[in-house]
Amino acid sequence: MDINFVIEKFALVTALFAISLVIAMYSTYAERKVAAFLQDRLGPDRAGPFGILQPLADGVKMFMKEEIIPGNASKWLFMVGPGLAMLCACIGTAVIPWGQDLNIGGRVVPLQVTDINVGVLYIFGVVSLGVYGVMIGGWASNNKYSLLSAIRAASQNISYEIAMGLSIIALLLVTNSLSLKEIVEQQHGFGWNVWVQPLGFLIFMVCSFAETNRAPFDLPECETELIGGYHTEYSSMKLGFYLFAEYINMFVSSAVMATLYFGGYNYPFMDTVAGLSWVTPNLAAIFGTLAFFLKIFAFIFFFMWVRWTIPRFRYDQLMNLGWKVLIPLAIANIVITGIVIAVIKF
Amino acid sequence: MESLSNKKKVLEQKPLNLAERMYLPAILKGLGTTMGHFFKKSSTIKYPEVEREFSINWRGMHSLKRDEEGRERCTACGLCALSCPAEAITMIAAERKPEEKDLYREEKYAATYEINMLRCIFCGLCEEACPKEAIYLDGPIVPSDYLRKDFIYGKDKLVEAPLEVK
Numbered sequence: 011m012d013i014n015f016v017i018e019k020f021a022l023v024t025a026l027f028a029i030s031l032v033i034a035m036y037s038t039y040a041e042r043k044v045a046a047f048l049q050d051r052l053g054p055d056r057a058g059p060f061g062i063l064q065p066l067a068d069g070v071k072m073f074m075k076e077e078i079i080p081g082n083a084s085k086w087l088f089m090v091g092p093g094l095a096m097l098c099a100c101i102g103t104a105v106i107p108w109g110q111d112l113n114i115g116g117r118v119v120p121l122q123v124t125d126i127n128v129g130v131l132y133i134f135g136v137v138s139l140g141v142y143g144v145m146i147g148g149w150a151s152n153n154k155y156s157l158l159s160a161i162r163a164a165s166q167n168i169s170y171e172i173a174m175g176l177s178i179i180a181l182l183l184v185t186n187s188l189s190l191k192e193i194v195e196q197q198h199g200f201g202w203n204v205w206v207q208p209l210g211f212l213i214f215m216v217c218s219f220a221e222t223n224r225a226p227f228d229l230p231e232c233e234t235e236l237i238g239g240y241h242t243e244y245s246s247m248k249l250g251f252y253l254f255a256e257y258i259n260m261f262v263s264s265a266v267m268a269t270l271y272f273g274g275y276n277y278p279f280m281d282t283v284a285g286l287s288w289v290t291p292n293l294a295a296i297f298g299t300l301a302f303f304l305k306i307f308a309f310i311f312f313f314m315w316v317r318w319t320i321p322r323f324r325y326d327q328l329m330n331l332g333w334k335v336l337i338p339l340a341i342a343n344i345v346i347t348g349i350v351i352a353v354i355k356f
Numbered sequence: 357m358e359s360l361s362n363k364k365k366v367l368e369q370k371p372l373n374l375a376e377r378m379y380l381p382a383i384l385k386g387l388g389t390t391m392g393h394f395f396k397k398s399s400t401i402k403y404p405e406v407e408r409e410f411s412i413n414w415r416g417m418h419s420l421k422r423d424e425e426g427r428e429r430c431t432a433c434g435l436c437a438l439s440c441p442a443e444a445i446t447m448i449a450a451e452r453k454p455e456e457k458d459l460y461r462e463e464k465y466a467a468t469y470e471i472n473m474l475r476c477i478f479c480g481l482c483e484e485a486c487p488k489e490a491i492y493l494d495g496p497i498v499p500s501d502y503l504r505k506d507f508i509y510g511k512d513k514l515v516e517a518p519l520e521v522k
Contacts, residue, residue: 048390052400319390320383331379 018119026103026123034257035065037310041257044314072250080152080243087150092244092251095143099258102136105129106265107191109275109299112292121299122191129190130178133266134171137221140259141167144223144230147252148240159239162325163230166220169332170227174217176340177210180347181270194274199281202273209343211271213336218263220332223256225317229325264309268302277301407496415478417495418471420515423461428515429490430469431462436482436491444475445482462488469514473498473507 039054039061046053054061079088109121126132141164148160184206185193197203204211220227231239241252268274275298284294323331375381401408410416421429432449450467452460459465483492501507 047394047398050393050396050399052398052402055402315387315390316383319386 014117018117019123022121022123023104026108027100030100030103030258030261031254033261033306033310034254035069037257037260038068038253039065040310041314041317044311045318048315048318069250072247075246077246077248078243082152083243084150084152087146088243089248091143091147091150092248092255093143094146095140095255096251096258098136098140098143099255099262102133102259102262103265105132105190106262106269107194107274108302110291110295112295114292120191121295125189125191127187127189130182130188130193130270133190134175134178137174137263138167138171140221140255143252143255144240147244151240151243153243155236155238156240156242159230159232159236159242162236163223163240166223166227166229166328166332169329170217170220170336173213173332173336173340174221176337176344177213177217178270180210180340180343181207181214183344183347183351190269190274194269194276197273197276199276200273200278202271202276204271207271207343207347209339210347211267213340213343214271215267216331216336218267219313219316220328222259222263222313224260224313226320226323227328228317228322229328232322260310260313261306264306264313265302267309268305272305275299275302415480415493417473417498418476418482418491418493418509418514419495420466420469420511421490421492422516422518425458425461426518427459427461428465429461429488430466431464431488431490432466432469433464433487435485435487439481439485440476441479441481442475442477444472444477446470466511469511471509471514473509474504 042064043053043061045051054064057063057067079085104123105126107120107122107125112119112121144163145160148156148163151157181193181203182188184203185196187193187196193203219225223230230236231241233239236242241249244252275295277298280294280298280301283289283297284291289297423429432447434447434449437443437445437447447466447469449464452463452465456465478493480493498507
């Protein structure tokens with residue numbers, strides 16, 4: 011292992027970390043702006059031009075607030091909870107291919123931290139771990155509302171993970187690979203997986219709404235029933251971490267959806283663009299990365315659009331949808347995909 | 357009983373059909389509705405920079421008026437304070453000296469005149485009670501402040517600016 015490799019990976023990890031944090035930061039701003047626009051308002055516009063500095067003001071506020079740890083809380087776990095939520099949210103970006111390989115001074119630099127051959131499984135593992143932060147936080151608070159919320163989050167995540175996994179199996183039947191890099195390479199140009207797996211995509215998207223605890227599946231945060239949800243007892247930056255982790259999760263799951271179903275860094279007519287005389291291979295790769303981020307932002311916007319449109323599901327409706335609708339649908343999707351593939355190969 | 361208003365509508369609850377149970381058509385319709393609002397003009401008025409238009413009978417901050425010669429009209433009769441249902445107005449009367457003739461219209465004037473803007477309910481009874489047409493609620497919105505004491509407005513804030521000398 012040479013030093014260049016270490017530097018290159020370190021730079022990539024740092025950049026990814028910074029990008030996810032900045033995007034999460036500005037997602038909070040975007041969320042408020044989108045909410046305002048959908049409700050015929052203007053949203054935050056006082057801090058800086060168009061309220062651009064609002065996230066900074068929010069961050070400062072979070073840091074300045076008094077830190078309260080309830081007397082009967084399990085202190086160690088109470089502090090671990092938000093950190094775990096944040097960690098699980100951040101490490102998901104490691105296996106996502108952010109762009110085509112760059113060529114810097116004769117050295118091929120992949121824009122992916124690591125191309126492990128079980129990338130999809132890794133993403134799954136990280137997503138499932140995410141619920142631990144919520145669980146531990148809710149349990150350690152020693153508050154019945156927090157605990158109720160944590161239980162809700164756990165059962166919701168477990169229920170929807172099954173449907174999510176099943177919907178991915180159908181995708182894997184098509185791609186024949188678990189490596190995210192390879193899945194993206196297969197969707198060159200406009201041959202995105204969503205055209206072959208529309209139902210699978212729909213199921214996957216609904217499940218990722220549930221996995222990120224976003225509306226209409228934000229039952230762990232029901233203000234009316236659970237006060238604040240699993241973070242009722244949290245204050246200061248610990249609360250900030252939980253809220254932040256939600257936005258990073260949203261970013262990561264948007265990236266995963268774009269990677270698996272919407273072609274990642276592929277975009278229509280990419281070969282034409284790469285063939286232009288003034289476009290160097292590195293520039294073409296950067297265009298791909300930009301297209302990828304455009305898709306991610308579109309998904310983030312969609313997350314917000316849905317949140318400010320649909321009311322929250324009732325708990326029994328949530329469970330019915332997960333177990334009685336999505337799982338049978340996902341299984342049917344697998345069967346149909348399998349049959350179609352077998353027929354084509356035959 | 358028979359409805360007299362003719363507005364009664366009997367609704368019956370039917371089981372959801374397939375499209376309704378799928379949620380998706382309704383969700384798409386809802387998304388369309390909210391997207392329609394996304395491009396609508398916002399109804400927000402950016403208050404400190406922009407003020408909305410008030411109606412002609414809007415009652416805002418009080419002002420103590422001057423007459424055509426620039427003299428204060430108030431004669432400190434106390435009728436405004438008496439009529440005030442919120443007891444927001446107080447004043448101390450004083451006698452006009454001969455050399456102050458061009459400052460005050462009447463022989464008696466208000467040496468101090470204070471309105472507590474936190475008590476005031478902007479009902480307009482003071483301007484109705486005033487026999488000298490000295491007080492009108494024709495000002496802007498009373499601005500916000502941090503301390504209670506700053507809401508007690510004295511003559512420095514209430515009296516109209518003196519006439520400009522040409």
